[in-house]
Amino acid sequence: MKPSIVEVAQLAGVSTATVSYVLNGTKRVRPETARKVMDAVDKLQYQINPLARNFRKGESKLIGFVVCDLSNSFFQDIALGLEQCLNQYGYRPILIDSKEDKQIEMDNVRNLLGSSIDGLVIAPTTEDFTYLKLMLRNHNVPVVYVDRxxxxxxxxxxxxxxxxxxxxxxxxxxxxxxxxxxxxxxxRDSTMEERGEGYRKALREAGIPINENYIRYGDNMSVSQRNLLHGTIYNHTRELVKNYPITAIFTGNNLATVGAFNYLMEAGIKVPEHIAFITFDDSFWLSMTTPSLSAVAQHPEEMGRIAGKLVCERILATQRNIENPHQLIRVPTKLVLRRSC
Amino acid sequence: MKPSIVEVAQLAGVSTATVSYVLNGTKRVRPETARKVMDAVDKLQYQINPLARNFRKGESKLIGFVVCDLSNSFFQDIALGLEQCLNQYGYRPILIDSKEDKQIEMDNVRNLLGSSIDGLVIAPTTEDFTYLKLMLRNHNVPVVYVDRxxxxxxxxxxxxxxxxxxxxxxxxxxxxxxxxxxxxxxxRDSTMEERGEGYRKALREAGIPINENYIRYGDNMSVSQRNLLHGTIYNHTRELVKNYPITAIFTGNNLATVGAFNYLMEAGIKVPEHIAFITFDDSFWLSMTTPSLSAVAQHPEEMGRIAGKLVCERILATQRNIENPHQLIRVPTKLVLRRSC
DNA sequence: TATGTCAAGTTAAACGTTTAACTAAATATA
DNA sequence: TATATTTAGTTAAACGTTTAACTTGACATA
Structure with a gap:
């Protein structure tokens, strides 16, 4: 059986409190006593029982990360950054994929909140947060939203x-x-609409009339459920190319890029000669297509890191009863020009 | 303050044991009594304290997933499959990136083992497991290795x-x-050597002599540290193409593909006319390069699912004291032929 | 000397559950 | 009728830590 703090205390000839103080450095202890304790710890190969500690302290050092589409590399990279950041704060991420399914998301959030996580980072499936607000009323768990x-x-x-x-x-x-x-x-979600807003802004600024037919949205599924190569995006692209005199396409993210670009390839349409192409979301793969694709690079890792920082800082602030107003942080994008435009 | 089981018991006029039995279904209770309990639960909005339960039951329902390179989509997809599978068993993955750094891996494994996870899945950085065997001697946590x-x-x-x-x-x-x-x-690791072994086998079978100069390995870093486009792989490729009459390249995984293919593109070498190309690891991006790239598809999601299943089954077997011999599972690959060969 | 302060350690309660062992009543068995 | 079994519930210990409150003795201060 694993030794508990009691055995350590006995062997060292002190009380369990002293052992705890030594181990956590939470109170002054004579060096000599500390040594006795540490000797006992070594001899017994004592390791703290974190379940007991978590229980006693009422914290788990875990952050739930509920992500709408884990099969999308954009969110995988957010997870990467999040993990990195949490590490530094002594927290760890629990990974959950809601597969763009509101029900799964809700179930998982409920379950997590009941699982005594210390914080929650969500890349939500939709913008309807009423259920979340309701749930969170009972738990005072800090929540950070990413991407939407x-x-x-x-x-x-x-x-x-x-x-x-x-x-x-x-x-x-x-x-x-x-x-x-x-x-x-x-x-169609807030993020895509924002990118669409940028599109409109550029056109307006140039005095080009906005043709609503030129603005298209795909359906609603996650990468793994989606027929990326021949899905709704592919069809939209074909329809646009066939019926309208468009000379350039701007796709709103990596998913849209695959369907749209694949149509252009299959149809033998030359990029950028016939149609110029630029996309949101960068990847090293984009330099391996022909032509290489221009992109608005996001920084998902950085977004993950920031989310981690926000949630940890808020946990600390709550513990110390420090005021900490909510923040909306925008991460800059970067235009990466390649051959496709 | 959150209500505890004690308040529920009081309100329902029963003992805490009864409440526990009702909530967990671990013992027979009269429907009438059960109703009283559930009413009290509803009225108080009682939610179990999982920290207390975990502590009492000595389990956390968490599985550590320590992965050598989380920036590599192959491992991200393993994580995806793992999460899916664990879900079904009522477990959750804790995600950890060791960045191909043995020290980070060791620290994290130690820390995790001390964090009362119920199981561990590792995609290890090296094949040296002596430290792990040592650590695991003290903890009886099931461990499953993936990919190496x-x-x-x-x-x-x-x-x-x-x-x-x-x-x-x-x-x-x-x-x-x-x-x-x-x-x-x-x-150079066991996985790459196995793929190299397949390479040798095919050559031997065809009676083609094996030229050791044709077999190359890159360096040792993770995707995020690596200069994918112009790293050691790129240099190996250049050296091979310039100095040897090779007509085809087989790359051992997605990382090698990027460097090698990028060299061929930059050097203006026509694929497959001058040099045929095939790679390990599939991705939808491979159909968007010119030419589209042939690949030996792995099934990382499936591998993650299997790993999850193994670890959960072993936890169950241990709990029930069932014999459960160790397994080595091989997931079949699939040849996906495209234009590059 | 009386009083106060400080350091170093101890005592014991508390955290919220689960569960083995027990009780009491009801029912079955011979 | 006497005895065994079953059912439905209770009691209280246990899990391993942390920590507020207390004790004791040493030293400082007036």
Whole structure:
């Protein structure tokens, strides 16, 4: 059987309190006594029982990360950054995939909140947070949202500079002489609409009339459920190319890129000669296509790190009863120009 | 303050034991009594304190997943499958990235073992497991290895059919008339050597002499530390192409693919006309390069699911004292032929 | 000398559950 | 009828830590 603090105390000839104080450094102890304790610890190969400690202290050092689509590399990279950051604060992420399914998300959040996590980071499936607000009323667990906006900002949120990113992308197309530019988003959500807003802004600024037919959204599924190569995005692209005189396409994220670009390839349409192409979300793969694809790079790892920081800081602030107003943080994007435009 | 089981018991007019029995269904209770309990639970909005339960039951329902390179999509996909599977068993994964650093891996494993996880899944950085065996002697936590082999198999292991996969790839090149075929692995480890073994097997079978100069390995870093486009793999490829009459390249995984293919692109070498190309690890991106790349597809999600299953089954077996011999599971690969060969 | 302060350690309660062992009543068995 | 069994519930210990409150003795202060 594993030794407990009691055995250590006995062997060292002190009380369990003293052992605890030595181990945690929470109170002054004579060096000599400390040595006795440490000797006993070594001799017994004592290891603290973290279950008991967590129970006693009422904390778990765990952060739930509930992500709408873990099969999407964008969110995988957020997880990467989050893990990195939490590590530094002594926390660990529990990974959960809600597969773009509100019900799964709800069940998991409920379950997690009941599992005594110390904080929660959510990349939500939709912008409807009413259920969450309800749940969170009973638990005072800090929550940080990533990638999608909550209505009202009464939580911390981490987002990309979507409007600016979209604006830059479309502006660069306009500068190259394009006027008939389509925007294809993976689905209709606040993030895609922001990127669409950037698209509109660039057009407006250039005095180009906005054609609502040029703005398209795909359906609602996660990468793993989705037929990336021949799904709704693919069809939208075909429809656009066949029926409208567009000369450039701006896709709203990596998912949209795959379907759209695949159509162009299959149809034998030359990029950028016939149609110029630029996308949101960068990846090293984009330099291996022909032509290599221009992109508005996001920084998912950085977003994950920021989310981790926010949630940890809020935990600390709560413990110490420090005021800590909610923040909405925008992570800048970066235009990466390659051959496709 | 959150209500405890005691308040529920008082309100329902029963003992805490009864409440526990009702909530867990661990003992027969009259329907009437059960109703009283449930009413009290509803009225107080009681939620069990999982910290207390975990402590009492000595389990955490958590599985540590320590992965050598979380920035590599292959491992991200393993994480995806693992999460899926654990879910079904009522467990959750804690995600940890060891960044191909043995020290980080050791620290994390130690820390996790001290954190009362119920099981451990490791995609290890090296094949040196002596430290692990030592650590695990004190904890009886089930461990499952993925992607890299432990010497001796005294644990569960999940691997791809690497030899067979490599064999199929090279065989398909030979069938297309190639004889001067290079193998480029990302680094020297058991997995890469197995794929190299498949390469040798195919050559031997075809009576083609093996030229050791045609077998190359890159360095040792994780994706995020690595210069994928212009790293050691890139240099190996250049050296091979310039100095040897090779007509085909087989790369050992996605990392090797990026460096090698990027060299071919930059050097303007036509694929497959000048050099045929096939790789281990599939991805939808491979159909978007020009030419689209043939690959030996692994099934990382499936590997993650199997790892999850193994670890959960072993936990159950241990609890019930059931004999459960260690398993080495090989997941079949699949040859996906595209334009590059 | 009387009093106060400080350091170093101890005592014991508390955290919220689960569960083995027990009780009491009801029912079955011979 | 006497005895055994079953059912439905209770009692209280146990899990391993942390920590507030207390004790004791040494030293400082007036």
């Amino acid at each position: 906006k909550t209505s009202g900002y009464e939580s911390d949120v981490v987002l990309s500079e979507n409007v600016e990113g979209g604006y830059q992308a479309v502006k660069s197309l306009i500068e190259r002489g394009h006027r008939e530019i389509a925007f294809i988003g993976s689905r | 082999k432990t010497s001796g198999y005294e644990s569960d292991v999940v691997l791809s059919e690497n030899v067979e996969g490599g064999y199929q790839a090279v065989k398909s090149l030979i069938e297309r008339g190639h004889r001067e075929i290079a193998f480029i692995g990302s680094r």
